[in-house]
Amino acid sequence: MQLTFTEITQWLGVLWWPFVRLTGLFLIAPFFGDNAIPLRVKLLFAFIFSLLLAPLVHEVPPFNPFSIDTLLFSLYQLIFGFLVGFAVMIFFTIFSIAGQAISMQMGLAMAVMNDPANGISIAIIGRIMFITSMLLFLSLDAHLVVLLVFKESFTYWPLDSTFPFSSIDYVLKMVSWMFATGLLVAVPAIVVMLLSNITFGLMNKAAPSLNVFALGFPMTMLLGLFALMASLTGIGDHYFDLVLELNQHLHYMLRLPNV
Template identity: 35%
Template sequence: MIALSSSQIEHWIGAFFWPFVRILAFLSTAPVFSATQIPIQVRVGLAVLLSVALTPALPEMPPVEFLSGDGLLLLLEQILIGVSIGFAVTLIFSAVQFAGSVISLQMGLGFSTFFDPQTGVEIPTISNFLNLIVLLLFMALNGQLLTLVVLDRSFTIFPVSTQLQLHANAWHSLVAAGGMVFALGLAIALPVLGALLLINIALGVLSKLAPQLNLFVIGFPLLIILGFVALALLMPAMPVLVQHLLNVSLQLSNQVLLQAARG
């Protein structure tokens, strides 16, 4: 008769459970995988499949009791690592959404909002349009596969261990990336904002030369038309732009992992 102790059973389950927690946390925050249209059951099932596929190639998991203090700390650590990687990749869509919000405001379409299926909230129409374009380009560039590669590397850079290794430098880099969202967003919107600024200057000069003209009747449709023309001229550069944003987000993910592991 084969006798199994509770510690052996916990060790066997832990070999699958700890990677599953990190992968599920990543899928809950990463672009594409965290979309509201994807049911939770599908997300959990995908996390199970990835855990089964990755577990044989991962380092041996530490023997930890699930309900002990070390087990709870290890659970929290895996959640934080997975969420951090997903948050770093979401930088792409956050920057584009901010750029769309600024463009919408300058075009006079700030009041026009639309439900975004990626985030599950209402955002300006231009932001939603740019998000869809970036999402298609992100998947065309195999961005979702590259993010899974970063997730796989995280188990090598930052293996599952009972020794708490989360250093403050990693979280400082992740928080500082919030400023990067505004910088990249303004850089994306700059060509359109420049064109709209010239139109506003021209309308200001026109109001001085011909005060009898109703600038609200002329300026509002003119800003919308020229704003869409500027967006159309920006579209050919979108693949290069998304590739650059993808590289920036992947570099940020690797930087956070390395700093978290080494301090």
């Protein structure tokens, strides 16, 4: 049995193109692309999943390692994976924004810690809410839903499809959804802290001799904890609704090029 160069490149393409697209997802998506996971492990996971996806991918272009078109097409597939991963990252940023808003209202704006996932400093409440949202995400098996959506991307975004400019525009519009939803999560705490600040302001006007600054800081911290409790009350049902909304956003984003 003799193998031709065309057959070899065709078989290599069956594994290579899903591998490149999965690498784009695993490099940026939360949990999958966490900086605590070594790059070799991410590539290994991408290779394993590409083996599982290979039988489900149809009409695979050949892989010619000596062609400049292969390099450009690999970059093209990498961007496809980045889009899905960036949409998932927007979802988790909702809770980081809500936590930072609550921290500033509580007077904990200076209480920051390093976020190894993003390589930046983040408010402590924001980091706690990010970790909590990640654990809830895993407990709901939502990471499997993300992989399922990614598998469906080969149906809606075939390997030979045109560049999804409309999907990129939709992902950028999801940033407004991120800020709006993050504000809604933090609204109970913001309202409670606003009322407490108004109360301390009236106390300062009514009794100027009262040291509001000495009394206000510990009281603000205490009220902030109650406000945080108010924000997290019933967060489970609201979180599940947000996960379903993320699933709708991902499917709509995949269908845009074919609409």
